[in-house]
Amino acid sequence: MTKEEIIEKGTVVYQKAPLMNDNPMHYCPGCSHGVVHKLIAEVIQEMGMEEKSIGISPVGCGVFIYNYIDIDWQEAAHGRAPALATAIKRLLPDRLVFTYQGDGDCAGIGTNETIHALNRGENIVIIYINNAIYGMTGGQMAPTTLLGQKTVTCPYGREPKLNGFPLKLTEIAAQLEGTSYVSRQSVQSVAAIRKAKKALRHAFDVSMQGKGSCFIEFVSTCSSGWKMIPEKSNKWMEENMFPYYQLGDLKDE
């Protein structure tokens, strides 16, 4: 059987979600951001919420997400996405409102915003991309950088006496009265991606049911910041990030 015959007579088992446009994404090769973008587009489409979703993009590598997924977007100042999401969801409660934020954004400069929005129980979803580094600005140490992990601002590895400990923001989110669903996922393999997609769908559903805030972390890679090829980054993440940032649902009420 020829390839042409398979294409002509066969069925499409996977294609780029139509909600994702043809603009080439600016991310480095192998970056986890792209995989999470695909899941967001797929889930919104499966929910039929294409015309009713509003995303808030961050400062960080994810800043240009509004160029790739054709829904409504608002761009926030660094770390301030939860405040914008709060306002938008309160004014337009029938919309699916979510933020998309890196660890520097969500767990660094914006920690205060993040915690208070979740603690108020705003019916929003915070999508938190934790690659343990400030990717966009050239790979500096983030609050989430692992002990011993080398970055350009801790070239000998993060040292707790000098730099403190990596922040588990997701565990904090789970403790807050306002959160309804809190989960930590990853996107390095087919199995992980399938699981992550289900978690994302659940978070979006819960927020639309008005049950409170949802917080979903994606433990991610940053090949450029980590100075590893994508394949090795995934391995490094599995070996070093997963023992500290343990995957799974932390709260589902």
Next chain:
Amino acid sequence: MGKIHGAVVVDTERCKGCNLCVVACPTNAIELTQTEVNHKGYPFCHDVRPDACIGCASCAIVCPDACITVYKLKEE
């Protein structure tokens, strides 16, 4: 039972040669180009052993840039 045939179509201009699809493929049907590059200068994914493809979509699911469309056909 009929044999399952798969086929992949790669948007080679969108591809950045990250190689994650090649790692994910259970049948070694795809590889990155060795000498050819796209207009951005990246080597890109192509099906070097198209007959091996079973249409499992693993490559497409892990692709961060949504470059791969997968087709499947069951032979009667």
